[in-house]
Amino acid sequence: MSVMKISKILMVDDDMHIRRIAEISLKRVGKWDVRLASSGKEALLLVKEDLPDLILLDVSMPELDGPAIFAILKEDQSTASVPVIFLTGRVLHDEVEEYRKLGVAGVINKPFDPLKLPGEIMRLLEAE
Amino acid sequence: MNVLVIDSDQRFRRLVLSILEPHDLRVVQSTSLREADLELPVAHPELIIMDCVQADGSGLQWLKKKRAEGLKTPVIFCCSGSHGTEEFCQLIAGLGVKHILHKPLTAATLSRSLDEHFQRIATAAQPSPSTLDDIEREIKALSIEYIRELPERFHFLTRQVQDLKKGLAEPSTAKNEAHKIKGTASSYGVHDVGAQAVIIDDCLKQLCNTKTAASPELWQRLENALAEASRLAEQALAEVDASAALPAVYDEKTAMDAVGLTATRFQKIVIIDDDQDFTRRVSLILGYEDMLVYAFNDARRVLEVLEYLKPDLLILDLNMPELDGFNVCKRIRIDSRWRNLPIVFLTAQTGWETRVAAFDAGADDYIPKPVVNQELIARVRVRAERSKLQEEVNSQASVNKLLWQALLTLLLQARVLKP
Numbered sequence: 001m002s003v004m005k006i007s008k009i010l011m012v013d014d015d016m017h018i019r020r021i022a023e024i025s026l027k028r029v030g031k032w033d034v035r036l037a038s039s040g041k042e043a044l045l046l047v048k049e050d051l052p053d054l055i056l057l058d059v060s061m062p063e064l065d066g067p068a069i070f071a072i073l074k075e076d077q078s079t080a081s082v083p084v085i086f087l088t089g090r091v092l093h094d095e096v097e098e099y100r101k102l103g104v105a106g107v108i109n110k111p112f113d114p115l116k117l118p119g120e121i122m123r124l125l126e127a128e
Numbered sequence: 129m130n131v132l133v134i135d136s137d138q139r140f141r142r143l144v145l146s147i148l149e150p151h152d153l154r155v156v157q158s159t160s161l162r163e164a165d166l167e168l169p170v171a172h173p174e175l176i177i178m179d180c181v182q183a184d185g186s187g188l189q190w191l192k193k194k195r196a197e198g199l200k201t202p203v204i205f206c207c208s209g210s211h212g213t214e215e216f217c218q219l220i221a222g223l224g225v226k227h228i229l230h231k232p233l234t235a236a237t238l239s240r241s242l243d244e245h246f247q248r249i250a251t252a253a254q255p256s257p258s259t260l261d262d263i264e265r266e267i268k269a270l271s272i273e274y275i276r277e278l279p280e281r282f283h284f285l286t287r288q289v290q291d292l293k294k295g296l297a298e299p300s301t302a303k304n305e306a307h308k309i310k311g312t313a314s315s316y317g318v319h320d321v322g323a324q325a326v327i328i329d330d331c332l333k334q335l336c337n338t339k340t341a342a343s344p345e346l347w348q349r350l351e352n353a354l355a356e357a358s359r360l361a362e363q364a365l366a367e368v369d370a371s372a373a374l375p376a377v378y379d380e381k382t383a384m385d386a387v388g389l390t391a392t393r394f395q396k397i398v399i400i401d402d403d404q405d406f407t408r409r410v411s412l413i414l415g416y417e418d419m420l421v422y423a424f425n426d427a428r429r430v431l432e433v434l435e436y437l438k439p440d441l442l443i444l445d446l447n448m449p450e451l452d453g454f455n456v457c458k459r460i461r462i463d464s465r466w467r468n469l470p471i472v473f474l475t476a477q478t479g480w481e482t483r484v485a486a487f488d489a490g491a492d493d494y495i496p497k498p499v500v501n502q503e504l505i506a507r508v509r510v511r512a513e514r515s516k517l518q519e520e521v522n523s524q525a526s527v528n529k530l531l532w533q534a535l536l537t538l539l540l541q542a543r544v545l546k547p
Contacts, residue, residue, distance in 0.1 A: 017312045020270055028263045051273060059306070087312035110311035113239065114267055
């Protein structure tokens with residue numbers, strides 16, 4: 001199975017520190033075009049504006065959390081096909097399984113190694 | 129597959145452990161060369177990661193001996209930036225050293241060199257080594273900013289937890305902050321802070337979930353982890369400041385820059401006192417006088433602190449719960465490198481017996497508590513100036529040494545890069 005081509009990534013996290021380190025990692029190591037959103041609201045606007053090839057979505061955020069945003073994206077015909085990877089600080093196996101059942105492309109644990117994040121993303125997408 | 133790590137520094141061993149474990153490598157830890165002697169025949173490691181300087185002798189001499197005995201295992205050496213030229217010369221003499229890394233290490237550097245060794249570099253999205261260096265530099269710059277904020281974040285957390293204990297705050301604020309630190313610290317290379325944040329996060333989660341009053345053990349665990357995390361955060365900050373003065377990779381220009389930097393640098397003062405309010409006050413007072421003050425509240429790691437910071441002067445409290453100042457001072461003076469380090473004692477005991485005992489233990493000066501600001505400034509300045517004069521005498525020697533080191537490192541890099 002051929003791996004889908006990725007060039008545009010949207011990264012959603014309310015923690016500035018995560019956004020900064022992820023930006024360097026995705027841009028410089030992954031050589032992808034990266035846009036950042038600090039909330040679910042902002043993310044939904046950016047998705048509409050220019051459809052990304054992949055969305056990295058933090059699970060726990062105030063107001064709209066990861067699963068809520070994911071549900072909205074799936075309901076909308078125009079955004080339903082964009083693969084989503086969850087980022088989470090929770091490492092409980094059950095929770096990770098639950099997210100997988102929702103239909104996300106994968107789950108990546110925080111903290112991540114910025115030098116390895118793009119590789120991990122590629123592996124998840126290949127496994128899809 | 130086994131990897132043997134020889135280093136007396138537990139933090140370093142833990143760093144290696146955290147990097148290797150996800151690779152399904154078994155890490156055998158030795159705190160000294162003697163322990164390593166015992167482990168080697170049992171563990172049959174595929175790789176040895178070790179410091180050039182060990183608690184019980186020279187790592188180089190040890191390796192030389194082992195090579196003579198027929199040990200073939202590849203070795204990665206980790207050296208503190210200032211370890212001298214003789215070591216590098218000996219390394220060039222061919223001891224089968226695979227990589228040389230400079231301490232303080234970032235997780236990224238170590239993990240890259242291990243990846244290279246085990247050829248387990250992820251196939252996807254692999255940038256070339258030169259851009260990797262750039263990326264690491266960028267990440268390091270970000271990490272410094274992150275680490276600078278950490279102590280304040282833990283102060284905030286500590287205050288929140290105090291309020292929480294008194295019933296004045298909701299656990300969710302503290303929990304969110306702890307959760308954030310837990311999720312980021314390792315990405316920025318501060319693994320040990322991350323490990324404590326995991327405990328803090330876990331305790332706060334339990335506090336959120338329990339309807340009844342939390343057990344004293346839970347509070348204790350939370351407070352211990354907070355104290356440890358705060359200390360590690362302060363230490364990470366001190367290390368960042370220390371490593372900023374000396375670049376990890378030498379080329380001629382950075383070596384020259386480093387020399388220029390040491391020539392005009394501020395005086396570095398380390399203060400060790402268990403009273404946090406007091407150390408904060410002293411930091412403030414001396415900070416106004418353009419001195420760089422590093423405060424520590426635990427004397428047990430004094431030798432490590434000196435090793436990292438190489439201060440111009442040490443201020444030491446005589447009465448601390450874990451170790452008393454006399455013994456700390458004696459311990460420092462045993463090490464020849466710190467024989468000329470000015471040490472100023474602080475104490476509330478004003479009897480002449482104490483003063484005599486202080487000088488006997490190797491102190492250079494003595495300031496009674498409560499401290500008068502002007503006296504503190506004057507005494508510290510005089511002592512530090514005098515030691516700086518002595519240092520300037522030696523500075524020409526250190527310029528030569530740095531330039532030599534730069535040259536040797538270049539030679540060495542050329543060697544390492546060869547297949």
